[in-house]
Amino acid sequence: QVQLVESGGGLVQAGGSLRLSCAVSGTTFLINRIDVIGWYRQAPGKQRELVADISSGGSTNYADSVKGRFTISRDNAKNTVSLQMNNLKPEDTALYYCKAVARLGISNYWGQGTQVTVSS
Numbered sequence: 704q705v706q707l708v709e710s711g712g713g714l715v716q717a718g719g720s721l722r723l724s725c726a727v728s729g730t731t732f733l734i735n736r737i738d739v740i741g742w743y744r745q746a747p748g749k750q751r752e753l754v755a756d757i758s759s760g761g762s763t764n765y766a767d768s769v770k771g772r773f774t775i776s777r778d779n780a781k782n783t784v785s786l787q788m789n790n791l792k793p794e795d796t797a798l799y800y801c802k803a804v805a806r807l808g809i810s811n812y813w814g815q816g817t818q819v820t821v822s823s
Contacts, residue, residue, distance in 0.1 A: 705729035705737075705812045707801045712817030720789045721819060725801035727782040727812075737812075739804045740777065740784045744797035744819075754799070755786060768794075791821045 711723040723742065727734055741756030741764075755765045755775040763775055774787045784801065801814040 705733050705803065705810075707803055707812055707814035709799065709801050709814045709817040712799060712819045714820045714822065715791055717791060717793055717821055717823050719791050719821075720787070721791065723786040723788065723799055723817060723819070725784045725786075725814060727784075727803060733805070733810070734782055736805045736810075737803045738806045741802050741804075742775065742784075742786045743800045743802055744795075745800070746794075746797040749797075751800070756802075757784060788819070791819075793821050793823045795819060796821050 706728050708726045709723060711721060713721060715721055739756050739758050742754040743751050744754050745751040753766055754769055755763065755773055757763045757775045757777045759779060765773065772790045777784045797819060798816040799819050800816045803812045
């Protein structure tokens with residue numbers, strides 16, 4: 704009923720940039736009830752962690768490790784969320800997931816992930 708598809712991952716050298724996109728599609732009734740959309744990442748041997756999120760009103764949160772380097776943005780009309788990643792570091796290497804949360808936290812939706820690999 705709601706599908707999230709990530710794109711934009713790839714291989715980049717340290718100090719480079721990538722832009723990830725999350726496209727939301729499905730039943731309009733459900734899509735219109737999505738509040739917060741966030742980017743999470745999981746590296747081998749580590750727990751999945753929040754990278755950044757953004758509410759429907761534009762409020763944002765960032766993990767301390769990415770502040771000043773990553774920027775999350777949202778186009779509500781197009782139902783897309785982007786993550787601009789600059790000054791990438793090898794420790795940013797992970798599988799990045801998009802997550803959408805409906806109002807009141809009733810429903811959660813996850814994408815399948817896109818791989819980001821940063822070489823040193």
